[in-house]
Amino acid sequence: MANKISIELLMMILNNVQSPRSTQDLFSSLLVNRIWCRVTIPILWELPFGQECTMDDTKLRKRALCIRTYISCMDTQARTLLTQNGYDLSSSPPQAAFDYPSFAHKFGTDNLIYFISVYSQQIIGSDQDNDNDDYNNKSRILFREICKLILNRCSFLDYFKLAGVSKIFFRNFSNYSDLIGLIPKLPDTPKVLKKLETFVLVKVNDDELIKPLYESLALICDDILNMDLQFISHQYPQLLPEFISAQKRLENLSIAHSELPIPMFCAIISQKETLESLRLKSVNFHQLEGESSPTGEFVSLQKLYIANCTGLDNSNCLSLASSFTQLSNFHCYHSLYNSISYPQEFIIKILETANANLKHIFLNLYLPIPSDIFTAILNSCTMVTKLTLHDISIEQVIAIFNNNFNELTRFSFDYNGLDANKLLCQMAESVPVSLETLVIRMGIFNADSLRKFFEGWCCEGGAGNKKIIVKRTEQARLFKLSDEHLEVIEEYGIPNQLLQTHNSS
Structure with missing residues (x-):
């Protein structure tokens, strides 16, 4: 047994x-x-409305079946309302083996919209397909009843995602701000949201109907750990900042595709005692021009991600950069499509402030790494363990190798020259002993240059756990490893699969 x-x-x-x-x-x-x-x-049943939802028709239809089960859990009054509005509930008998709504701890309005839209298409007759107003009204009724069901039955929600309506399902939900605005009016909302740990906001307008929800969240939820705010508007510029400022232990904050008014900037600063990770993507900081005030130290911030942000070189942002003293991971990306120059002074200030605390650095500024930023890395970030620099020269690579980066275990860079033999030969003379993984996007190289590099890199104790990944540049896209290359790899104890070649991407 x-x-x-x-x-x-x-x-x-x-x-x-x-x-x-x-x-x-x-x-x-x-x-x-x-x-x-x-x-x-x-x-x-904790996850149906919290998982990422794809638009794959087959998977979406299967996952939408949870709506039938939730309807089976509704009381007589709610079921009667659905029947009166054209829903055929024959596939949802008024009994369920479990109290499924009570198991929900994650709730995303986007998933509920997707599932209701698919379910409604299956249940409501095709003769009503051309009546958009009627179809919209039926979907809204079902949305409201399921919201009430979950918030009344579940003990708590630790994840809440508020998202705008995708164009695919706009026919069913042309506007649902009033439905969202009803959530704080439900009697069990304060109890259910009190333990909220993650709040996600995507493409939702700050209109008058949603305002009560933000106000209620600021009063109810003060222990949120993670906030992800995307495509946010600022019709009521104090709502979200007050919500952020109310948090006592916010650890991870992400803001994307937004203007950043002063109240939001101040809200970020209000979390300097607890914030561990800050992600800013396509955020405009130009509204912060003016006199700067001391920011204070972000005592817990370890990770900073900046992508395509503008206006970061104003005095307020430079003061902010000077407060990241404990930063260990810095990622900065500036794409080809961003016509505004990258924030050079802001980047240098971060490198100089965090200095030896920085362990992981990723810089992709589309253009070659400028000398001022490169010098700041050499002089300040001496304890870096993982370094990624896109588009640098041979001289800069050798400067990295000669700079006594004794903790450097992974180095990744792009070299845009077609002939990479000189690069490999010069690298062989000063490759750091600590280096375990080297990732290079470069041009053509012969077996002799590869052997010379391996002689310098693997001279002590063979290859060990060393790994080299070569990615082809566009110029060298037809380049392939020859038998001579493979013999060198085998000779120095590096298994064939550890030398990977990839197309430039």
């Missing part, structure tokens, strides 16, 4: 089997026995 597993241990095991993207691996555990089934069901 098989040994019995305690319920607590089984829950721990199955919770670790599930993936944020898929619950597929859990389905087989439903068939083991009744105990496994009772433990698995709550885990499976």
